[in-house]
Amino acid sequence: MTDTNSVVRNSCSIGTNQLDCLELLTADEYAYLQSKMVDVAYQKGEVICKQGSFISHVMVLREGLVKTYIEGMGDNLVLQIFTPVNVIGLSNLYEGNTVLHHSTQAYIDSKLSLIEIGAFKHLLRSNAPFAAKMVALLAEYSLTINGRFFCLTQKQTYGRLADLLLCLSSRVYKNYHFPLHLSRKEIAELAGMSIESIARIISKFKSDGLIEISCDQIKILDPEKLEMISRNG
């Protein structure tokens, strides 16, 4: 129950699933997959694929940190953050769709394996356990996005930022002390508010002794208090 709530309320939208789907492939299928897959390295800030372009592959994040986001006229809406090892692009695989509905960008230097879309769909249609695993993955992603949806629409600024910090700590870096790879602009985009609001709230959190920031490192000092702030909106 506690778990339900924390997941539901979480803003961070990170797939936690460790990808073990390749074990579900036969030797032949695995060889086939290998022949249809290439590894590519992207630099911090690089756009990996662009909303509106044709779908050419499904991706596996091997190293790094990336986001998927919808590009609006003004602001972008971050859908999900991905940490290794996760599959990116499953949500484009609906029938009749040929174009990407969101962009993908690297927060930090990242390595991805690109799987040719036809090959991926072929495996999906021929290997039921593999396909079932993809259903499970997609379901998990849905849950995390729904949690983020809830957070951004129902909580106010302090709660959203508290939530984001906790999420980065627990789900991305798995440590109360972690490097701040994200700029204020990126944090603002993630938390769905203005850069100025981020600066203000961070200042408040610092002066209240909830967090500490020094040389691009952030330290969560009082997770319980932050958790409370996140819960109460």
Add this chain to the structure above:
Amino acid sequence: MTDTNSVVRNSCSIGTNQLDCLELLTADEYAYLQSKMVDVAYQKGEVICKQGSFISHVMVLREGLVKTYIEGMGDNLVLQIFTPVNVIGLSNLYEGNTVLHHSTQAYIDSKLSLIEIGAFKHLLRSNAPFAAKMVALLAEYSLTINGRFFCLTQKQTYGRLADLLLCLSSRVYKNYHFPLHLSRKEIAELAGMSIESIARIISKFKSDGLIEISCDQIKILDPEKLEMISRNG
């Protein structure tokens, strides 16, 4: 491209997919499914299943109109509206999950087929085309929810309501003239704003000649103008 944008910007989050997945089952599988499926009728307003309870089935909406929503402390967040024929509950099928992460409720009298969860998972793991179809369905649902996410977080009230009206018209009732099954409260919940704001904006739309309301029927008079309002926020 136009399609991309309209989908991306749409608030309504309705799966448009006509369910033809049963054709993907063998005769044996179909018989098996039948033995594990029951039909149940729900009345307007009835809660079909409740967030936090154990997952016991996947559902197929046969007739009616239902919503899935996350229950918060105060407000609810509507995730999706479903029209017949669509599968409901796929997003709970991730590994290790045993409880529902959202509730389901009937907007109007509705009929659903409940498929025992174990049976559904069994089919998923044994029939690859069927599982691939479920991946496609989940992907489509993701897309619609992302569109709604975008709409509720990036547009302001006039745009959100314009969007919702267009969506009800084009995707639910498939007519510019349709019955208003939803109360102001339900519209407010869907559009993510207060009941008073809904009343005010509806009045404005009426006086501007964009819509007409009489005896629980609503008529879209100027879809182009509404479309413009939806686009511009």
Add this chain to the structure above:
DNA sequence: TTGTATCTTTGATCTAAATCAAATTAGTTC
């Protein structure tokens, strides 16, 4: 009918957070 309760509309006020503006700080380039 009348009374009661619920839903909807309209107006007045309030507030969270955006925007605007200016000052500081950090990072780069020459």
Add this chain to the structure above:
DNA sequence: GAACTAATTTGATTTAGATCAAAGATACAA
């Protein structure tokens, strides 16, 4: 190093939309 640009912080102002409050509608039971 200085000079310049970009990022961040802090304060002042504005605003979209919520909340509060009250008046009409609508529905329904006795």
